[in-house]
Amino acid sequence: MRSPHRSLTRRGLLSGTLGTAAMLAAGGALAGCGTKGAQQTEAGCKSDDLSGTEKKLAFSNWPQYMDVDEKDESKRPTLDEFVKKSGIQVTYTEDVNDNNEFFGKVQNQLAACQSTGRDVMVLTDWMAARMIRLGWIQKLDKAKLPNVEANLLTSLRNRSFDPDSQLAIPWQSGLAGLAYNAKVTKEIRTVDELLTRPDLKGKVTALSEMRDTMGLLLQSNGHDPANFTTAQFDDALNKLKKAVASKQIRKFTGNDYAPDLAKGDIAACIGWSGDVVQLGFEDEKIKFVVPESGVMLWSDNMLVPNKATHRANAEALIDYYYDPAVAAKLAAYVNYICPVQGAQAEMEKIDPDLASNPLIFPDEAMLSRSKVFMALDEKQEKEYETKFQQVIGA
Amino acid sequence: MSALAHVPAASGQSSAPPPPPRRGRHRLLPYLLLLPGAAWLFVFFALPLLQLAAASLYDPAGSLSTGYALTWAFGNYPDAVQAYWPQFARSFLYSAIALVLALLMGYPLAYAIAQKAGRWKNLLLVCVVAPMFTSFLVRTLAWKTILSDNGWVVGLLRDVHLLGPDGRLLATPIAVVLGITYNFLPFLVLPLYASLERLDPRLLEAASDLYASGWQAFRRITLPLSMPGLIAGTLLFFIPATGDYINAELLGTPNEYMIGNVIDSAFLVRLDYPQGAALSFLLMAAILAIVFGYLRKAGTEEVL
Numbered sequence: 001m002r003s004p005h006r007s008l009t010r011r012g013l014l015s016g017t018l019g020t021a022a023m024l025a026a027g028g029a030l031a032g033c034g035t036k037g038a039q040q041t042e043a044g045c046k047s048d049d050l051s052g053t054e055k056k057l058a059f060s061n062w063p064q065y066m067d068v069d070e071k072d073e074s075k076r077p078t079l080d081e082f083v084k085k086s087g088i089q090v091t092y093t094e095d096v097n098d099n100n101e102f103f104g105k106v107q108n109q110l111a112a113c114q115s116t117g118r119d120v121m122v123l124t125d126w127m128a129a130r131m132i133r134l135g136w137i138q139k140l141d142k143a144k145l146p147n148v149e150a151n152l153l154t155s156l157r158n159r160s161f162d163p164d165s166q167l168a169i170p171w172q173s174g175l176a177g178l179a180y181n182a183k184v185t186k187e188i189r190t191v192d193e194l195l196t197r198p199d200l201k202g203k204v205t206a207l208s209e210m211r212d213t214m215g216l217l218l219q220s221n222g223h224d225p226a227n228f229t230t231a232q233f234d235d236a237l238n239k240l241k242k243a244v245a246s247k248q249i250r251k252f253t254g255n256d257y258a259p260d261l262a263k264g265d266i267a268a269c270i271g272w273s274g275d276v277v278q279l280g281f282e283d284e285k286i287k288f289v290v291p292e293s294g295v296m297l298w299s300d301n302m303l304v305p306n307k308a309t310h311r312a313n314a315e316a317l318i319d320y321y322y323d324p325a326v327a328a329k330l331a332a333y334v335n336y337i338c339p340v341q342g343a344q345a346e347m348e349k350i351d352p353d354l355a356s357n358p359l360i361f362p363d364e365a366m367l368s369r370s371k372v373f374m375a376l377d378e379k380q381e382k383e384y385e386t387k388f389q390q391v392i393g394a
Numbered sequence: 395m396s397a398l399a400h401v402p403a404a405s406g407q408s409s410a411p412p413p414p415p416r417r418g419r420h421r422l423l424p425y426l427l428l429l430p431g432a433a434w435l436f437v438f439f440a441l442p443l444l445q446l447a448a449a450s451l452y453d454p455a456g457s458l459s460t461g462y463a464l465t466w467a468f469g470n471y472p473d474a475v476q477a478y479w480p481q482f483a484r485s486f487l488y489s490a491i492a493l494v495l496a497l498l499m500g501y502p503l504a505y506a507i508a509q510k511a512g513r514w515k516n517l518l519l520v521c522v523v524a525p526m527f528t529s530f531l532v533r534t535l536a537w538k539t540i541l542s543d544n545g546w547v548v549g550l551l552r553d554v555h556l557l558g559p560d561g562r563l564l565a566t567p568i569a570v571v572l573g574i575t576y577n578f579l580p581f582l583v584l585p586l587y588a589s590l591e592r593l594d595p596r597l598l599e600a601a602s603d604l605y606a607s608g609w610q611a612f613r614r615i616t617l618p619l620s621m622p623g624l625i626a627g628t629l630l631f632f633i634p635a636t637g638d639y640i641n642a643e644l645l646g647t648p649n650e651y652m653i654g655n656v657i658d659s660a661f662l663v664r665l666d667y668p669q670g671a672a673l674s675f676l677l678m679a680a681i682l683a684i685v686f687g688y689l690r691k692a693g694t695e696e697v698l
Contacts, residue, residue: 034452037461100662111458134459202562244648250565251647265543265564378457385664393648393655 038111040135051312067333129161147322168301176212191220219294297370450671489635508590573641589623
């Protein structure tokens with residue numbers, strides 16, 4: 001028997017749904033006109049500190065950025081020590097894999113002045129600068145950070161995005177410079193060699209992190225990455241463009257250059273000191289080079305975002321990691337540049353080899369050749385990033 | 395309406411009409427059954443799509459800190475095309491080449507599994523599906539190792555002089571197209587297999603009884619009968635392959651970047667939301683146009 005009402009056909013349903021969706025779309029688009037600005041101010045977005053009553057802390061960090069026990073990887077000696085000493089329970093999460101992705105993860109909450117559920121997060125300079133610019137980061141109380149005040153490396157003070165060192169405290173630092181695999185190619189000394197030497201054609205990678213690659217290129221042109229003009233940036237970018245067009249540069253990478261360099265698929269690259277130190281332990285033919293024109297110094301910084309409710313606990317943690325003895329234990333595991341003065345002396349007790357490694361404890365000569373990329377405003381950031389992305393292909 | 399009028403007349407005076415609540419429930423039942431799916435689609439597909447449509451018309455001068463105003467900036471679309479048409483063209487080119495390669499490999503494979511494999515059928519099917527048990531990313535990374543400059547594949551190709559002494563596969567368009575072909579092949583093979591499996595061998599016997607050559611039998615019987623699977627398979631292959639960016643990212647260089655890479659960078663790196671949204675919509679529109687054109691030409695109702 002035929003159904004007494006109009007039967008529901010696939011086509012009918014489809015067109016009905018599409019029609020309704022289209023109408024909703026038009027109406028909704030009109031209703032939801034644009035987005036609100038993400039800019040926050042200290043007065044507009046106040047955060048309560050419940051540290052007095054809640055002895056806990058949520059800490060977001062990058063993978064393999066914390067010392068673990070040699071026998072039991074689930075134990076983190078320095079962090080456990082902090083918990084024991086302070087009585088503050090730390091929830092440690094390794095959920096930062098990429099600055100941009102992490103930004104995408106927290107931006108909606110922070111733009112709306114809501115809690116991200118994190119008390120401390122570790123992000124690279126430029127992302128820290130962006131978040132500070134947007135007013136998303138809480139100011140720390142310097143009186144509670146005596147170790148930081150005493151022990152932060154001089155070259156990491158006075159950074160343009162945080163001149164008083166009370167918004168972003170370096171967790172670990174590192175250099176962006178040149179690296180090569182001596183099994184595949186002979187020594188490389190300068191950025192220009194990397195970009196033009198014919199035997200390296202197609203066997204070179206550069207970092208997709210604009211500040212690192214462009215900072216090195218600016219320096220190779222004799223310009224200062226901490227203070228440059230648009231014309232100087234364009235000059236450096238043209239140099240990069242030529243190297244891409246001549247197929248000298250094979251691709252732009254994040255951390256993924258490391259296995260390719262070890263395999264010899266790429267002979268030389270722009271890379272990070274920490275990766276290269278670790279590769280060097282396995283294969284001494286992998287070498288890091290500080291180019292004569294200068295090298296980029298970057299840091300990953302501990303930030304306390306707005307609406308994090310345990311600021312005082314976070315300050316206790318930050319200060320704890322600026323105790324030279326603690327910093328040395330951490331540096332012995334992660335092999336990046338230790339931002340804590342005095343840790344080198346402590347490292348002598350743990351591992352004298354590491355203490356004399358200039359890529360963990362750089363000497364004055366090296367630090368004097370290192371630069372921190374200038375803080376960009378929103379317009380510059382978009383302009384430079386767009387130009388750079390066009391050259392690197394996206 | 396005529397049916398509705400007919401019902402009470404037919405039941406006559408003898409019996410009472412059926413109780414109305416039951417009929418009401420019956421009428422609503424299909425909609426109730428659709429409700430969970432429709433709600434899901436609405437919240438996770440229609441609403442985000444709407445948001446994306448609005449974002450594509452934001453004022454391009456807006457920024458994260460000041461916010462974006464909806465100014466119906468239709469100019470975002472031509473601007474995006476002008477800036478990134480090469481990546482668009484490349485996306486369609488690569489996925490089309492990969493589709494042809496996949497058809498050349500996938501059709502015989504599906505046919506063999508469906509018709510000739512005998513007791514090996516299930517094992518072969520598992521072989522096709524098994525790689526899907528691992529992550530897409532892991533599979534693509536494995537290709538990086540396979541095609542490595544110092545790997546045996548490149549070594550062999552150099553030895554037989556198909557590649558020059560300095561030749562390489564990684565970081566070339568070849569690697570990207572091969573990666574796409576490999577990664578999406580199962581999406582093509584499985585629907586094809588489903589169609590070919592139902593193919594009645596007696597039809598082919600009849601064809602040969604009627605003096606059809608092998609090729610004629612294939613063209614007049616096998617191919618038409620496998621059309622639904624072929625169409626579903628090509629669509630399932632082509633649509634994700636065109637939007638893919640992992641293969642270009644891992645196996646290619648900036649010169650091989652596809653439109654997916656550009657959209658990824660627009661949203662995550664450059665924070666140019668209007669342009670990213672406009673590019674996403676253009677990609678969707680282009681794919682829809684191709685799909686509808688294809689379906690019209692192929693003339694099937696089986697897929698939609």
